[in-house]
Amino acid sequence: MKHIIIGLLLVLCSTFTYASRKEILLNNDWMFRFSHQVQKKSEQRVNLPHTWNSGDALSGKQDYYRGMGNYEKTLFVKPEWKGKRLFLRFEGVNTIATVFVNSVCLGEHRGGYGAFVFEITDKVQYGAENKILVKVNNALQLDIMPLVGDFNFYGGIYRDVNLIITDPVNISLTDYASSGVYLIQNNVTKEQADVKAKVLVSNGSSTSKPVQVNVKIWDGNKIVQQQDINLTVDANQIHTAGLEFSIKNPHLWNGRKDPFMYRTEVTLLADGQEIDKVTQPLGLRFYHVDAEKGFFLNGEHLKLHGVCRHQDRAERGNALYKEHHEEDAAIIAEMGTNAIRLAHYPQATYFYDLMDKYGIVAWAEIPFIGPGGYQDRGFNDLPSFRENGKEQLKELIRQHYNHPSICFWGLFNELKTHGDNPIEYIKELNELAHQEDPTRPTTAASFLSYDSDISKITDVIAWNQYFGWYGGSPSDMGKWLDANHKAHPDYKIGISEYGAGASIYHQQDSIKPGVASGWWHPENFQTFYHMGNWEAIAERPFVWGSFIWNLFDFGAAHRTEGDRPGINDKGLVTFDRKVKKDAFYYYKANWNKDDKFVYIANRRHRDRDTKVTDIMVFSNLPQVELFVNGKSIGVQGPDNYATFVWNGVNLKDGENTIEVRGIQKKNNITDTVNWTCK
DSSP states (O other), X not given: OHHHHHHHHHHHHHHHHTOOOEEEEOOSOEEEEETTOOSTTOOEEEOSSOOTTTTTGGGTOTTOOOSEEXXXXXXXXXXXXXXXXXXXXXXXXXXXXXXXXXXXXXXXXXXXXXXXXXXXXXXXXXXEEXXXXXXXXXXXXXXSSOSOOSSOOOOEEOSOEEEEEEOSEEEOXXXXXXXXXXXXEEEEOSSEEEEEEEEEEEEXXXXXXXXXXXXXXEETTEEEEEEEEEEEEOTTEEEEEEXXXXXXXXXXXXXXXXXXXXXXXXXXXXXXXXXXXXXXXXXXXXXXXXXXXXXXXXTEEOOEEEEEEOSOBTTTBTOOOHHHHHHHHHHHHHTTOOEEEEOSSXXXXXXXXXXXXXXXXXXXXXXXXXXXXXXXXXXXXXXXXXXXXXXXXXXXXHHTTXXXXXXXXXXXXXXXXXXXXXXXXXXXXXXXXXXXXXXXXXXXXXXXXXXXGXXXXXXXXXXXXXTTTXXXXXXXXXXXXXXXXXXXXXXXXXXXXXXXXXXXXXXXSSOOOOOTTXXXXXXXXXXHHHHHHHHHHHTOTTOOEEEESOSBOEEEEEEEETTEEEEXXXXXXXXXXXXXXXXXXXXXXXXXXXXXXXXXXXXXXXXXXXXXXXXXXXXXXXXEEEEETTEEEEEEOOOTTSEEEEEEEEOOSEEEEEEEEEXXXXXXXXXXXEEEEO
């Protein structure tokens, strides 16, 4: 019996010694106070994700609190963790985070949108309670991107915090908070994919350690490739292991058609026992942009029908749960979107995961943002500012390197060139992006003349254009695109933003524009705006991609317009995600051919002054029949843009029932609204 007990103890000890990493979510039970609240018991309990600006910023208070807040938490560190390595990983804290453990400062992270990691192995007391303090500051900093922006700079720990426990030798967590694994797609064709796995192995012990790095590529439950390499990692050093493999006739990640991904398992072994493991997606694809024909994915032309997305919503600000990201992704997919610009900063890792799974081509960017039509500047020619931007670019690329959905790295938005001219610095960022990732092109969103030198730096370029909202008319979009393409046939031209404000409460009989900076933003003009702009974009194959600004209304405390202050209402969906505006269904009819539907536009204009009206319907069906008060007004087919219009329809005094029916053999698809004529 004694020998059995000793044997069991040895097995248990061996299992613990070589246990793989453990992650513990630390989101619950933080105590929060503003730094100016120095009196005792001024704290309040909060759970993460959390922002202190979900109230004041979203109420339209332009001077919402931008200062410092303290987050404190007690963490019990188990005695059996001694001999392991312990890390705190923060996915997003806006804007500066200074981290303390037991009143000892570990350091600070400067930038509100990237993840960061601190090792706390030697800073904690084992078998005891330890105090974590995070001092967070979202005040404007002249050496941190962004300096200005048409959105709210919510303060707080607004993404997850994890405690990660590993063996002394691990797959590195501290390379700009990346996974420590880079899957480099050196050459991908339909016949063969050549990939290099670069794995960073970190040894936190005081002696050198022999280990084996094993890489397995899984297709479901089948291993399609496997490589391993033995190496010795010197004490307190990081060693880079490179493993190359090829996959014949690869199953490609093919956008919305087939967003297939292999699963890559990178395992670290010592004495044949697993001591660490990291799993990453591998979506194999190849693509390019042609100046005449646009974007090609896996050798096939793909017109990128895109939207832009901010990471906030009503009542929550930017402190989003997974359910919020999932709802946004589902709405994006429902509209038929196949591309997204994640503006104007790195967004949650989970959202990039969702874009991978939905097959939506993504443009990911750093928060190098100009003032647009506002005062202040987006660039200060300070060494510290320039360095911060480069650090944020490295974070973006390294943390999100393995997402197949990301096809473009964005370098700036709406910068001006007078005063401190950012052009030379943008060139440095462009060079750095290519050093970090030679496989992806760079892009940017300009609003200057297409003759400006700022348009000639990145691999592809796009413009923010609001013809018909900030002056001009929707028909100007086509004229501008043609003039740009003629003047610069070598440009790879995209539209990074276009949009118009709309309130679901602002309804009118005629199509008249609201005033962009005013309190009247009629919904039907937004629809008219998008119909005109999309036709111009759709008819020009050289436009590699276009991105609607914005899919969702979002918070912008300085805005005084629309139906209430503090909101940018250019979204096709309301801030709370409860109502999809008419323009949403216009795009759905054009982009989503699978989810059959009919939709009556101008439906919220319930109380009408005129008895003769045009009735417009959006549908992806080939024929639709209209009924008014039970009487058929006739069957119609769509125009080239999935739109059906019955002109000069007579309504009666009082209540009117408007119904449309999709004509098809199976499934009766209808839509009904009630309008009242005075």
